[in-house]
């Protein structure tokens with residue numbers, strides 16, 4: 001089954017919330033844990049065990065694990081396995097993108113199920129040119145995996161690059177979305193090639209509607225709210241996966257408090273979607 005089909009099914013069962021497993025040093029401290037690989041393991045597995053059964057998608061951000069070297073990456077591998085056992089799809093946030101031959105190696109690392117660190121989907125950056133992502137696209141098709149391509153990111157520096165217009169008048173973001181429309185052509189109910197669009201962006205002239213998923217990070221700690229979603233995403237709303245890391249994790253270390261926070265948020269998002277029907 002394609003990633004897009006698995007995602008569509010998971011979201012209809014569990015709701016659209018994506019929970020980020022981002023073990024920031026400050027959060028380890030808030031949970032009373034040491035900023036060490038032992039603290040990382042306790043935090044990341046505790047959060048994953050609490051949240052993965054509640055959410056369609058779990059998104060660990062690789063940097064927070066890599067900063068502890070190979071032992072941190074071993075914890076990331078455990079997070080991926082634990083989340084999958086709980087029935088969540090794992091979107092590994094690595095934001096990769098390089099020249100084609102190197103991207104091929106990244107694709108082998110993250111999308112080939114034979115790799116110890118393979119996930120269901122990864123985040124990739126198209127800013128070496130969308131065509132540089134071809135090895136990821138090929139690997140995703142071969143292994144029924146997914147990609148989330150940065151289109152309009154949540155950070156304040158994004159407009160300099162992503163709102164720039166080409167000779168044809170389209171923004172860089174709109175060009176990336178058109179590439180995604182092309183990749184998802186004919187896919188139903190949902191394509192496997194998604195976009196990343198921040199839940200923090202102001203109004204935008206870009207049209208985010210297409211038959212692929214739209215990851216919306218920046219929801220929660222960066223200020224994005226449920227009320228902002230219809231304004232930003234319009235007709236694309238049914239395919240949006242609002243993604244929250246710190247806000248959900250701050251409910252910990254109590255597993256039941258994290259679970260409740262995820263449930264409440266999924267309920268709120270489902271109610272919003274029901275209004276639009």
Ligand SMILES: O=C(O)c1cc(=O)[nH]c(=O)n1[C@@H]1O[C@H](COP(=O)(O)O)[C@@H](O)[C@H]1O
Pocket residue numbers: 020022061093123152153154155196197198217218219220221222243244245246247
């Ligand atoms: O690709 C991402 O996930 C991402 C894209 C983007 O535009 N903005 C953004 O914040 N992210 C990631 O989403 C997460 C946001 O975390 P919180 O702000 O704690 O909810 C981090 O892991 C970021 O790296």
